[in-house]
Amino acid sequence: MEKVERLLKDLQLSEAEKKSVRIGSGSELKGKTDVALLKAFGKLLLERNIRPEVIEQALGWIWCPVRGIECKDLGDNFFLLTFGQAAGKRKAMEEGPWTVSKELMVVADFDGSKTLDEIDFSFIPIWVRVVNLPMGLMNKSTARVIGDEVGEYMEMEADGEADGIVAARFLRLKVRLDIRKPLMRGVTISLEEGVEDRWCPLSYEFLPEFCYCCGIIGHTDKVCKKKKGKDDVMPFNRELRFIPPKKRGGNDGGRGGDGRNFFLSGTRRDGR
Known part of the structure; x- marks a missing residue:
């Protein structure tokens, strides 16, 4: 809060800019909506950028064998992951570690109250x-x-x-x-x-x-x-x-x- 107050003071905001605007509900900020519950963030520890289709092909069939996943590129190897089923998200969050092209993919839960830079991928x-x-x-x-x-x-x-x-x-x-x-x-x-x-x-x-x-x-x-x-x-x-x-006849894929x-x-x- 103090950081925000200092920022507002340094900017010398106008009266219109100082007026706070309430946006969204508590459930949206906390990521508790039905849509948000099937989402997570992914960060691939790789220097070169990789296309989201590669993530979908490497990990989607492991996490959600029936419905798969959708992967949206957020830049710099950050991704928004949308799971076809809740069990797939649990698997991504609680099992692992997961790799793509032999590099680590860190999965963090969706938090609507934070910016991407504030999400912890540790x-x-x-x-x-x-x-x-x-x-x-x-x-x-x-x-x-x-x-x-x-x-x-x-x-x-x-x-x-x-x-x-x-x-x-x-x-x-x-x-x-x-x-x-x-x-x-x-x-x-x-x-x-x-x-x-x-x-x-x-x-x-x-x-x-x-x-x-x-x-x-x-x-x-x-x-x-x-x-x-x-x-x-x-x-x-x-x-x-x-x-x-490996399990006989099995394939660990990107897992x-x-x-x-x-x-x-x-x-x-x-x-x-």
Whole structure:
């Protein structure tokens, strides 16, 4: 409010310009209309501009297999996405990560009270695998603590167990990841007193392109401002990226994806 008041003072508005004009309703501003509920914004982290038809062809059939999506170009690789069905929007918002031409597509919910420049394109959902955990800690409580360290905890794959305990080689959980921050390579687990702390490496399913130098998603070490010397060891490497095997006869298309439909605790449904 203070910013607006300063702006109005500096402009030395006329009486006609000072008169406020009420436009729209609260539901329109908050994006709660039926039309707005099927919309979202997309931002493709790619230097060259890409046509909206490419987005529709790469992701539309995955998000809305029956009705597809409409993609409107807003310039500079920003897009307005209109989904043919509500389930498609939920999938775009809650699953992922999504890529087009191997570059990350960040999806943000429609907010009618903000300009495009005010929309936050900083977060993506992604499944994370935590290894080297004691079996007694393979549960939802541990997943929530680790998830909130890595990003914002969303859910955990419990392999159908009612008590949320998973007996597996890794703990699989979904987080909302802040792509402005360096990727975490692991977490240090503090156990009971007198027991040495344990290092638990992390890997990210369908992790998009990221910088081996600074660990930030969205650019590579070739263009990083913190570029290392030729003989320097990179702090990050490709071991952070985990690509689950495809479902037999399946096609992931432009999907990063959560893989819940065909991956349970790292074992394929065909037993392999």
